[in-house]
Amino acid sequence: MEEPQRNTEPFSFVKRAKGFTHAGRGIWVFLKTTHNAWIHLAILAMMVLAGLYFHIIYIDWMLLTFAGGLVLMAEAFNTAIEIDIDLTSPQYHPYARDTKDVAAGAVLIASITAAIIGIGIFGHYFVALIF
Numbered sequence: 561m562e563e564p565q566r567n568t569e570p571f572s573f574v575k576r577a578k579g580f581t582h583a584g585r586g587i588w589v590f591l592k593t594t595h596n597a598w599i600h601l602a603i604l605a606m607m608v609l610a611g612l613y614f615h616i617i618y619i620d621w622m623l624l625t626f627a628g629g630l631v632l633m634a635e636a637f638n639t640a641i642e643i644d645i646d647l648t649s650p651q652y653h654p655y656a657r658d659t660k661d662v663a664a665g666a667v668l669i670a671s672i673t674a675a676i677i678g679i680g681i682f683g684h685y686f687v688a689l690i691f
Contacts, residue, residue: 586636587636590635590636590639593639594635594636594639596635596667597632597635597636597639600628600631600632600635600671601632604628604631604632607624607628607678607682608624610682610685611624611681614682614685616681616682620681623677623680623681624677624678624681626677627673627674627677627678628674630670630673630674631667631670631671631674633670634666634667634669634670634671635667635670637663637666638663638664638666638667641659641660641663642660642663645659645660
C-alpha cells in the first residue's frame with residue numbers, strides 16, 4: 561500500500577494572508593447573497609442591545625456569542641451547499657432537493673438552539689419587565 565503524499569511546502573505568511581483574503585471574500589459573498597443572514601444579524605443585534613440594556617453577565621455574553629456564531633455558521637454552510645448543488649445539479653433531482661432541505665434543517669436546528677439559549681438568558685428579564 562502506497563503512503564499518501566504530504567504537504568512538504570515550507571510555511572508561508574503570504575499564503576496564510578491570502579487564505580484570510582479568500583475567507584473575507586467568502587463572508588462578503590455570503591452577506592451579499594443570503595437574505596436570511598441579514599435576518600439573523602438583525603436578531604443578533606437586538607439580542608446584543610437587550611444584553612446591554614439588562615447588563616447581562618459575562619457567561620451570558622459568551623453564550624450569546626456562541627449562539628449567534630452557531631446560527632451564522634450554519635447559514636453560511638447552508639449557502640455554500642446551495643451554491644454547490646446549484647452548480648452540480650442545475651436540473652431538478654430529488655437528492656439535490658434532499659441535500660438542500662437537510663442543510664436548511666441544520667440552520668433551523670441552530671436557530672432553535674439559539675432561541676433556547678436566548679430564552680434562558682433573557683426570559684426572566686422579560687418576565688420581570690412584564691410583571
